[in-house]
Each structure stands twice: as C-alpha cells, then as structure tokens.
Amino acid sequence: MTRFALTVEFDGRPYMGWQRQAHGPSVQQHIEEALGRIVGAPPVVHCAGRTDAGVHALAMRAHVDLDSAITPFRLMEALNAHLRPEPIAIIGCEAVADDWHARFSCLARSYDYRILNRRAPLTFEQGLIWRVPQRLDSDRMHEAAQQLVGRHDFTTFRSAQCQADSPVRTLDRLDVIRTGERISVLARARSFLHHQVRSMVGCLVMVGAGSWSVSDLKAALDARDRAALGHNAPPDGLYFVAAFYPGEPSR
C-alpha cells in the first residue's frame, strides 16, 4: 500500500462542496470515482478541510491509500484525464509516509476571501468573487480585523450546524489587502469553525461600508451570540488556498 498526497485545485460552482452528499455532486465523489476507474474499487479520499457548496480551492490537500505500483506522476496524469471535463485539477501528487494524514497532520489552513469593490456587475467572475458596490474602506476593515486575531470564543461567527466541540479558535492572521478594485481578506488558523471565514468577512464588509464601527465588531465578538452577527458573506468569494504540514515551508 502506498499513501499518496494530492494537491487539488477546483472551481466550486458546480458542487455541493468537498464532501460526498446524497443530494448532489461533490469534489470528493468525482475524485474517488476517477480513482476507482484507475485502480478498481473507489477508495476513500481524506482532505485537509471540507468546503461548503460554491467554495473554491487553489490548493486543497488530500490523501488516499492505493494498492498499486503506479508512480505519483502517472497517478496525477491519469486522475486529470479521468476528471475531465469537471473543473477539478490535480496539481500535485507525491508518495508520503503512512502516518501522514491530510486532516490530522495539518498544522494550519489558510483562506483567501475575494471581493470586487465596484458598481459594475460581474462578467468573467460570476460565482468566483463577491461584488460589493458600496465603496469599502479597506484600511478600516484591516484595523477592525486585528481585533479578531488571537485566541477567542468565536460563537458569534459560527454556524448553527457547526459540529466542533469548542467555539474557541486561535486566528493567526486576518489581513485585509486592497489592490485597485480588488480586496482580499486572508485568514490563517490551525482550524476554523463552520462558516467562520464567511461570517467574519460579512462583518468586516459592514465595517468597510460604514454601517458598523470598529468597536461594533469587537462588541459582536464579545457577545458570543450568533444573533449578534451582521451577515454572512456568500460562498462565491471564498478560496481554500493552503494547508501547512510539518517539514514543509510555511507561508
């Protein structure tokens, strides 16, 4: 048996999310079915972090165990051939130690939430970015974001469906960066609660638009109450960008 680590890029628009669902297509299902066509019975693929419907990935990490002498390069090529025409690409593949686990070995995850701050409607990026027509003050958003960095009870920013044992998380960074009409919110943590990034971004946009002050955001965090939430950002702008593992260079 060989354990293969995969790096996966996918456009989340057509999928119910990473995880297999009874009621619609998922990224996991397509990758497992492609593997099944290569090695016989479809094996189970584990990922670093499950994503919601409509959320994208630039470099999701995953692993799978195969009883096959196939090389990592051949496996990557075969997977990409069998995944066609789905917008899912295997952009990296390597053999790893048997105790390397995409989810449990992962030291940190990072997300990029992309906003297009302009009045004109979307063209190329429908479903790939959140268009916000009101002018956003990105410096103020960044200032407000720093209040969320560190170890906190993030109950306010957690969905009702969240299955985590504890609402306490340590946010390593939450940076708001504007480049012209584009705003990126970069979030990094060991792990996130369900909807945490989208909830934080929704509130930061309220700060950027002037409907919330910087201290309103702090008050929402301190309330530890989902009812204190401003609103959730849509899945469109959310990208899983990296997972970090022991022995790999961190970014």
Added chain:
Amino acid sequence: MTRFALTVEFDGRPYMGWQRQAHGPSVQQHIEEALGRIVGAPPVVHCAGRTDAGVHALAMRAHVDLDSAITPFRLMEALNAHLRPEPIAIIGCEAVADDWHARFSCLARSYDYRILNRRAPLTFEQGLIWRVPQRLDSDRMHEAAQQLVGRHDFTTFRSAQCQADSPVRTLDRLDVIRTGERISVLARARSFLHHQVRSMVGCLVMVGAGSWSVSDLKAALDARDRAALGHNAPPDGLYFVAAFYPGEPSR
C-alpha cells in the same frame, strides 16, 4: 444629441464576437437592445475594434449618439441593469465631442494574449486562457517576437477573411512576460489585421516549445504567405485590453 463614449468589459465565451451576426448572439446586439429599452428605438453602437467569437475585452471602447438628457452615470447604471445577466459590463461612460469616434479617432489598440503553461487541466478559466502543457521558453519567445515589431507586410499572419486594404501594419510592441505558470503576450499597434495577434501567438508558442527556431519565425514573416503560418492560437486567451485616443494618457 449627445455622443456617449462607453468602456465595455465582456466575457466573450457566449458570443459570436462583438459585431451583430444573423446566426448568433453578439456583444453589439445586447448593448444596442439594452439602449433601445432605455431610449426607445435601438441606436447603432460603434466600437474601437471588432473581436472574434470567444475573444474577451477588459476595456473595449465604443460610442453611441442619443437624443436624451440622461447623464453619463445614469446611462451606465441603466445599461448595466438592462444587460443583466449577460457577462457584459459598462465600466465607464462619458459625454464626448460630436467628432470623437471610437474607431476612427483611435490612435492605437492593445491586446493581451494569456497562456497557462502547465500540464494540469483548466478549472476556473476554461475558455478564458490557452493552456499549453509543454514547457515554454518565454525568453526565447520574447526574443523571437522582437523580429515582428516595426513596419512589416504581415500577410503570413492574416486570415483569408481579412478585409483590410493593405497587409502592412506597424507593430509598436510585442512583449512576452512570464509570471510563474502564466505567460502574457502584450501586443500594441495602431491597428491589426484579422487574426494577426492569434497567428503571431501561435507561432511564438512553436518557438517557445522548440519546434521553431527564432529564425524560423523571421522566415515565416519574410515569406509573406499564409501557408508559412505555424498555427493560430485559440480565441480563449485573447483580451482586448485598451484603446488609446488623443488627449488621453497612453500606457
């Protein structure tokens, strides 16, 4: 009567091109129909440069004459509302002098041809970039491209359907720039022949992949013969990026 200059961004995937066609949807048709819903009878819209089926624009320039007291801002907002959900956005609108003509006043046009140089298939950008799996030497492509800069007879790089009176054009610049897996070919000229950019890019990719030498490209130009052409790049990667007019800052 007021003449309005429009700046138009569009995703070319669903269209037969800019120009109205009997056999399929066009960008011009959608903009003219949207104008018709705002001012009554649809007026004619003139553009800086017609694009082929599947070719995109980041900032096409166009103009239209309207008997209406509408302000440029209101016109832009109304057009964007009526264009929905087409992937066409009016990103600029201003009142201009009656003798300003999107096509005839234009001093130069520039295009960006985008290549993704990787083995893995496309995800987010299907139809929006040309994926070339063989490793391309972009420095060599840039070197070869410099032979095309200047005033030449571009018969080799002209489609059989080209309606221009002369095959002579002056290419101001043709720069090949790599950023990671992405290669941009930036072309600027007063005007281009039909298929000229895609033909030049197709040949540059043959140079980058090593199937052509730098002097093979020069020989193809000198042949002044369409049969000497390597191959055309697909429309997917081609973007009309700018048109330049008197009194505007050039790039």
